[in-house]
Amino acid sequence: MRFIWGKKEFTLMIIPGANRRTVRFKLPHSSLYIVPSVILLVLIGFFVTIYLMNTYSHQTKDNMQRTFDGQERQLVNQITLKDNELEQLQANLIDLSQQADEFKLKLEEIKKLEHVIQLMSQSEEPNRTSKKLSALSESAYGSDVGGTEVPVTSQEVTALVSSTKQGLSALVGDINTLLINLSESEARLKEADYLRSITPTLWPVMTHSLTSGFGVRRDPFTGKPSMHTGLDLDGEINDAVYATASGKVIEASFDNEFGNRIIVDHTRGIQTGYMHLNKILVKRGESVTKGQKIGLLGSTGRSTGSHLHYEVQKNRVPVDPTPYLITNRKDER
Structure with a gap:
């Protein structure tokens, strides 16, 4: 191959061999500058492309690394939090x-x-x-006083x-x-x-001295046998008389035989009577509590001396009050 220079153009000859035809190319003289310039531009574009790709690759790698580092830190924080x-x-x-x-x-x-x-x-x-409510043992966790730190599984x-x-x-x-x-x-x-x-379990007076019991006795006025339907409790005039149980006063009046009398109904068929009182301190229809002061001991009505005739009736039938008198203190409830 050789060049044949002219004024405005040059010829490019390619001689492949002795037995082959020579190939000629005529190129303008300006191509001598254009071709290298094009080649140079292509090379510059190639290297710029390589540089840009390399820069982008580094940026992408850095971004990915930063993203990975952030995700890793976040994951570590989440694991620590969990x-x-x-x-x-x-x-x-x-x-x-x-x-x-x-x-x-x-x-x-x-x-x-x-x-x-x-x-x-x-x-x-x-x-x-329930049988399953058996005695419970003490707590398995007592006072923490120390020991080796061993992680639980x-x-x-x-x-x-x-x-x-x-x-x-x-x-x-x-x-x-x-x-x-x-x-x-x-x-x-x-x-x-x-x-x-x-339940009338209190003594109606402070003293426990009986002058006449429950049952058949000789009548103090006639001397004939008669049924004594209660207890005669000895005492002084105006000694306090107390309700032997809670209930409602159904009678608070004077009677020719029993004098000033109080009858208290305690429900369930139980009634108590307080006879020969010197003074009545409650009214009919009034509710009284066990141990409440309701009257003063006296000798009114058919009586030979100061005393309290005390009765207990069950279903309107007089019964012996003695078994009921089990409490000594008037304020016992």
Whole structure:
């Protein structure tokens, strides 16, 4: 190949060999500058492209690295947070387990109180407290005084969760049973307290000196046998006379035989009578409480001296008051 220069153009000859035809190319003289310029521009464009691609690649890599680092930090923070939350949940679980054990002890105290209420109510019914309300052991978690720090395993946490769940489920059943028993015991206690309040167990006067008992005796006026329907209790004029049980005054008047008299109805067929009073301190229809002062001892009506004729009637039939007089203090309830 050789060049043949001319004024305005040059010829490019390609001689492939001795036996082949020569190939000529005529190129303008200006192509001598244009072709290298084009090649140079192509090379410059190529290197600029390589540079831009390399720069973009580095930027992309940096962006990806920063994104990865941010996600990694976020993930680490989330893992740390979850670990802290897990530790807090484990601590709360331990506290809950301890509180459940402490509640068991309180429940045992309430059971004892329920037993006391049953005794106070003097119920003859058998104790129907559920057998599963057995004596509870003390808390497995005592005072923390130290020890080696050993991380708990997931199996241990699972076992604690299961144990606490079973304990709380048992507590719910125990509480429901206890509430039923307490309600029944409270009802029995109220009933027993009401029965005690309406049962005439108090002495109607401070002195316990009997001048005449219940039953057949010689009449002090006629000397003939007669039925004495109550007790004659000795005393001084204007000694206090007390209601032997709570009830309602159904009679507060003067009677030729019994003088100034008070009759109190205590419901359930029980009535008490206070005769020969010097003064009546209550009115008919008035409610009185056990131990309340209702009159003053005297000798009115058919009487030979100061005393209180005291009667107890059951379904309007006089009965011996002696078995009822079991309480010495007038303020005993």
